[in-house]
Amino acid sequence: MTIVNFTPFSALLGGALIGLAAAQMWWLLGRIAGVSNILGQVFGSGEGESSWRLAFIAGLVLAGLGAKLLVPDAVHFSLPGGYGQLIVAGLLVGFGTQLGGGCTSGHGVCGMSRLSPRSIVATLVFMAAGALAVLGLRVAGAL
Amino acid sequence: MRRPIAAFLAGLLFGVGLIVAQMTNPSKVIGFLDVTGNWDPSLAFVMVGAIGVYGLAYWLSRARHARPFLADGFELPRRRQIDRSLVLGALIFGAGWGLSGFCPGPALTSAGFGEPRVWVFVAAMLAGMLIYRLRGGAARAAATSE
Numbered sequence: 001m002t003i004v005n006f007t008p009f010s011a012l013l014g015g016a017l018i019g020l021a022a023a024q025m026w027w028l029l030g031r032i033a034g035v036s037n038i039l040g041q042v043f044g045s046g047e048g049e050s051s052w053r054l055a056f057i058a059g060l061v062l063a064g065l066g067a068k069l070l071v072p073d074a075v076h077f078s079l080p081g082g083y084g085q086l087i088v089a090g091l092l093v094g095f096g097t098q099l100g101g102g103c104t105s106g107h108g109v110c111g112m113s114r115l116s117p118r119s120i121v122a123t124l125v126f127m128a129a130g131a132l133a134v135l136g137l138r139v140a141g142a143l
Numbered sequence: 144m145r146r147p148i149a150a151f152l153a154g155l156l157f158g159v160g161l162i163v164a165q166m167t168n169p170s171k172v173i174g175f176l177d178v179t180g181n182w183d184p185s186l187a188f189v190m191v192g193a194i195g196v197y198g199l200a201y202w203l204s205r206a207r208h209a210r211p212f213l214a215d216g217f218e219l220p221r222r223r224q225i226d227r228s229l230v231l232g233a234l235i236f237g238a239g240w241g242l243s244g245f246c247p248g249p250a251l252t253s254a255g256f257g258e259p260r261v262w263v264f265v266a267a268m269l270a271g272m273l274i275y276r277l278r279g280g281a282a283r284a285a286a287t288s289e
Contacts, residue, residue, distance in 0.1 A: 081244070
């Protein structure tokens with residue numbers, strides 16, 4: 001193992017901003033900022049419950065669009081997968097997050113912060129599965 | 144109207160945090176998961192930063208027996224058991240995360256960058272969620288959401 005591309009300060013700062021946004025959702029709306037569940041429950045959750053979810057998702061997307069338009073040099077983006085790989089991965093992420101009740105934000109940040117045993121287990125499992133998938137890519141020569 | 148505005152601003156800030164942290168850079172995420180190869184430990188610091196700030200906010204609300212400013216009460220998942228769906232779901236999600244370098248939040252923010260492959264990923268992710276719903280998982284999802 002070699003350590004490469006290490007950016008601890010921007011990672012810590014970005015993480016703190018993510019935590020601040022999650023804190024805002026908690027203190028203002030009393031909700032967990034778990035993206036997969038907010039997205040999965042956008043439709044069919046009643047009028048007053050759909051609009052804040054849609055608004056949160058719009059904010060996420062507009063942050064990307066705004067950054068790309070206003071500060072393109074600050075946007076680091078490199079996506080190695082081709083269409084087929086991304087379609088399979090997308091299906092797995094969509095299905096898996098709903099079955100497991102959360103993703104990196106809901107389990108990894110919010111649940112871990114609450115010391116929820118379910119979220120701690122889920123986070124350890126999806127990190128291990130992710131590492132195994134990347135090891136698979138490496139073995140297959142895709143990295 | 145105040146709740147959607149608050150949620151929109153939180154989404155915007157969340158997305159900015161993802162970009163600053165480079166969670167929206169799939170190669171960087173794959174580098175973090177590449178523990179046996181060329182490992183980039185940066186994203187562990189994203190977790191530290193996020194949990195540090197959110198953990199403080201959460202436990203402060205508990206200590207003060209507070210109420211949210213724009214809602215009647217805090218909502219937490221009711222499920223407590225560590226069951227098969229939790230572990231299986233995390234396994235499936237983790238496999239897709241490693242394969243693409245995308246988890247749901249960063250995928251949505253990256254969709255704003257204008258790269259068609261991201262839109263295809265997001266469409267597949269929504270299809271995966273829909274497949275879960277169609278097999279009767281809606282009630283369970285509502286009960287287990289984090």
